Amino acid sequence: MPELPEVETMVRGIRPAMEGAKILEFVACPCEKKPISLKPSIKELSSRLQGVKVQAVERLAKRVLFKFNTGEIAVFEPRMTGLVLVADPPSQAHLRFEFRLIKNRKKSSVWIWDRRGLGTFQLYSAEDFEVALGGNVLGPDALLIAEDVFASRLKKTNREVKVALLDQKLVAGVGNLYASEILHEAKVHPQKTAAKLTKPQCKRIHAAMNRILLEAIAYEGSTLSDGTYRNALNKDGSYQNKHRVYAKGDETCLTCHKSTVIRIVQAQRSTFFCARCQKR
DNA sequence: CCCCAGTCCTGCGGGC
DNA sequence: TGCCCGCAGGACTGGG
Numbered sequence: 230m231p232e233l234p235e236v237e238t239m240v241r242g243i244r245p246a247m248e249g250a251k252i253l254e255f256v257a258c259p260c261e262k263k264p265i266s267l268k269p270s271i272k273e274l275s276s277r278l279q280g281v282k283v284q285a286v287e288r289l290a291k292r293v294l295f296k297f298n299t300g301e302i303a304v305f306e307p308r309m310t311g312l313v314l315v316a317d318p319p320s321q322a323h324l325r326f327e328f329r330l331i332k333n334r335k336k337s338s339v340w341i342w343d344r345r346g347l348g349t350f351q352l353y354s355a356e357d358f359e360v361a362l363g364g365n366v367l368g369p370d371a372l373l374i375a376e377d378v379f380a381s382r383l384k385k386t387n388r389e390v391k392v393a394l395l396d397q398k399l400v401a402g403v404g405n406l407y408a409s410e411i412l413h414e415a416k417v418h419p420q421k422t423a424a425k426l427t428k429p430q431c432k433r434i435h436a437a438m439n440r441i442l443l444e445a446i447a448y449e450g451s452t453l454s455d456g457t458y459r460n461a462l463n464k465d466g467s468y469q470n471k472h473r474v475y476a477k478g479d480e481t482c483l484t485c486h487k488s489t490v491i492r493i494v495q496a497q498r499s500t501f502f503c504a505r506c507q508k509r
Numbered sequence: 510c511c512c513c514a515g516t517c518c519t520g521c522g523g524g525c
Numbered sequence: 526t527g528c529c530c531g532c533a534g535g536a537c538t539g540g541g
Contacts, residue, residue, distance in 0.1 A: 230534065266517085291535075308535050310519080323519090345518040347535070388511075397536080405534060455520075455533080497514080498534060 231307040232291060233371055233402030234445035234468065235458050239313045240288045242461020243339050246315050247283045247295070250332035254279060258324040258340075265311075265325055266349040274352055277301065283330075290367050290401035300355045304362065305341060309457075311348030316462045318342040326350065344457060371402035371438055379438075380431035383423040390426060390434070391419035392496045403438065406451060406475050409501045411437045413474045413484070418509045419493070419500045444471065451475075474501040482506060 231239070255278040257271045267274065282298040293313060295303040305313065310323075318324050318340055325348075326341040341350065353361060369378065382399050383390065393399055394408040403411065412419050414437035417430050426434070445451065450466035452458045453476065458466060473483045478492035478501060488505035 232535095306536080308517095309533080343518095344520080347518055349536090386511085392512095395535085453533090457520090496512085499532095 230309050230404060230406060230453075231311065231450070231458060232404035232407050233288075233442050234407070234448075235450035235466065236291050236293060236307065236402075237288050237446050238449045238460050238466065239307070240286055240293055243293075243313050243315055244286045246330065246332070246337050246339055247286045247328070249283065250330040250337075251282050252278050252280065252328055253331050253336070254327075254329040256327050256329065258327055265343055265346045266351075268349075268351040274350075277352060278303070278328075289362065290370060290397060291404065292362075301352055302355065302358045303350065303352045304358070306349045307343070308345075308347040308349070310344040310346075312342045312457075312459055312461075314340045314342055314459070314461055314463055319344075319457075319459060319463060365398070367401040368396070368398045369400060371400050372442055374400055374435075376432060376435045379435045380426075380428065383426055383431055383434075386423045388423055389420045389495055390417060390423045391500050393423040394434075395496065395498070400438075402442070405498050405500075406453075406472075407438075407441060407445065409475045409499075410441055410472060413502055413507060414441060416507055418504075418507045419495065419502050421509060444468070474503060477501060 255275050283295060284298050285296040287294040287296065293305040323344045324340055324342050328339040330337050330339065379400060383393060386393050391408050391412060394403045395405065411434060415433035417434055445468040448466060448468035448471065449460050450458055451468040452465040453469060460466060474490050477490045480490050482488045482490055482503040482505065484506050485503060488503050490501050490503055493500050
């Protein structure tokens, strides 16, 4: 499931091919099953993107932004199984769209692939982009948020801290996997009420968030046992080998080597933690 | 403000 | 062996 590190890895992977390139065509792949959520229609998208130049490819929280010389911005939100690729996809069956590009007289393609099709692709004018994603729609990026701002935002909610970390308005980029890992490293119980966190706890969560997300980027993200997430070259990430609690229910805790990792459900999502390392 | 359940979707694995 | 069902969860929505 692409979270901040996975999306950052995707962006870095396609940036060399895309930035400065001209879009010859943007097409729906013929093998597409059901279209992923798309705005506007594929027909209008194709005509608006034809011939435009890609100025920048950026990450916005868990989204990929394609910024064009027209001022328009396309947003790909991978959600659970979406990928952007410069190499052959994991399977032809779930290819969704293709950017046909030309850069320095060399043609290449960038593909959007999505097995479950929960992802979305939208093209916005600069104004519409501001309405949809600007302002306070998303909180500060998890890698940029200042420690005191982060702490004061946590202090304002009575939700359990694990649930609060998943709130993209509070802090943007953390998802279900990294939330468990961050709280484990910070030695904070996932069911602790966010507003009741002590200052040192907030500080530890902030530090763990930064360290873990940066390390996960360095390892090119986490490819889980379902193998869905791949980098832009269709290669596995390797941060899954560094996980200490996620998807390790009933296993001995890798930190204390004494207790067992527990799985609980919070907000209909799995949380993994060690009750010995992470006291209430 | 917050919570909860439902929605989208496919592949996988447990159970029978 | 094969089929059914539950589960995985990011973001959003509607109702309480």
